[in-house]
Amino acid sequence: MSADIAVSHPILENCGGLPFVVEARPEAAGVPLTELLDWITNSSPWREEQLHRAGAVLFRGFSSVRTAEDFSAVAQRMAPVILDYAGGTTPRSAVTGKIVTSTDAPRHVVIGLHQEMSYLAPSPEFPDPTPDKVMFFCETAPGGGGQTPIADMRAVYKKLPRKLIDRFEQRGGLVLHRKLPTQKKYGFEVTWETAFGTSDRAAMENIARSKGWSMQWAKDGGLEVTHGPSPVTKSHRVTGEHVWFNQAHLLHKSVAPWTSQWLGPALPQRLKARLLEPFIRDRFYYHSTHVDGSEIALSDLDSIRRTIAQETVMFDWQRGDVLLIDNKLVSHGRQPYSPPRKIFAALLADASRN
Ligand SMILES: [Fe+2]
Structure with a gap:
């Protein structure tokens, strides 16, 4: 001590x-x-x-x-x-x-x-x-x-199946696609102003440029941002240890707002979230893919979630x-x-x- x-x-x-x-x-x-x-x-x-x-x-x-x-x-x-x-x-x-x-x-x-x-x-x-x-x-x-x-x-890295890690790494990393609305229309949405701390389009473009993010304004006024390619795993800068290092298990359409409990945990709230899906799906989403645009296997995402839960x-x-x-x-x-x-x-x- x-x-x-x-x-x-x-x-x-x-x-x-x-x-x-x-x-x-x-x-x-x-x-x-x-x-x-x-x-x-x-x-x-x-x-x-x-x-x-x-x-x-x-x-x-x-x-x-x-x-x-x-x-x-x-x-x-x-x-x-x-x-x-x-x-x-x-x-x-x-x-x-x-x-x-x-x-x-x-x-x-x-x-x-x-x-x-x-x-x-x-x-x-x-x-x-x-x-x-x-x-x-x-x-x-x-x-x-x-x-x-x-x-x-x-x-988590040690416990995940080696084949799963290889499947991710052989494709060279991950890309995150985000769409954020300008106005909060539904209770669970995050506007681009909230996410990035500015309501000024030029300032937003400057942030994206300075960080190397690709972005564009959607027809509905929302913001589309793409991050990546980002790594799947990382070696710690000091200890050199390997870690699983990505958020594909969370930032994915399979766990999008309309499939989860963002309106509330009760069944009527979950059903309402489902009903809102057609109005939300193109306004507000996070979705991770492999770098080549191919979809991540849902069974792999389940395996990652289970392994994290165990730890x-x-x-x-x-x-x-x-x-x-x-x-x-x-x-x-x-x-x-x-x-x-x-x-x-x-x-x-x-x-x-x-
Ligand atoms: Fe956090």
Whole structure:
């Protein structure tokens, strides 16, 4: 243990060592924020080592971390760069600075496990455009449920059938096709303004150009964006370990809004979502294909979902918890919840992307 204000223990009940827990010693629970920030800076090599070993570290019991501003200060000590959220697939709101809500998706919706922005394509300018770290902060604990499930994607890679991995990799990667409406017409849609943080078409075109995305305006005013080719797997920059690294199992028409529970979990709501399909299908979708445009086998997507589910662990949020996740090693999602629940997020990079 590198510092004297916290104790570490590897196991939360039923979580098998993930996340690794760093808990305030009782006598240090009230340590002032400035002192805590210094500790975070000074223990950086030890923390990175634990993060790369376990994949996620949970900081618990520090009473000086209570607000979004406190969390922002903590995040700034965890990595040199806090990234903008532009380009994500879930609706979010700004909280303070670059701190955002974890997701504004309706509370009954299950967000499947994913590594943040793993669909973004590498380029010579940005060989790795995806965040190195994702952080979450519990400002208000859920009334019930609302966990942030996590899964070790090294284990998923090892457990997936080799033939499945080969089938994906031999086709050279994945492409994500997205269509986002200008106006939110149905409750579950994400507009391009929400996704990219601008309502200005020229600004949107600049974002796409600077990120190397191909895009076009559809006749109905919506935005069509294509990301890719993006990798199927990745080797961790520091540890060299292989991970499954894509979101084809989530960003696919087989789990599109009209087939899921975006209007609500009850049967009438699911039936209504089905009835709306003809009006939604061309306005709002995510769909992943192989690079050559060929469809991904649904049985492969099922196999991926099953394997991730087998590796998923969950813990209950407590007020003041800070969860640091290595975005390559560990995926995250969200469980349905009863209010209240305020979980904030930050995306971090270990080096400047400019
Ligand atoms: Fe996420």
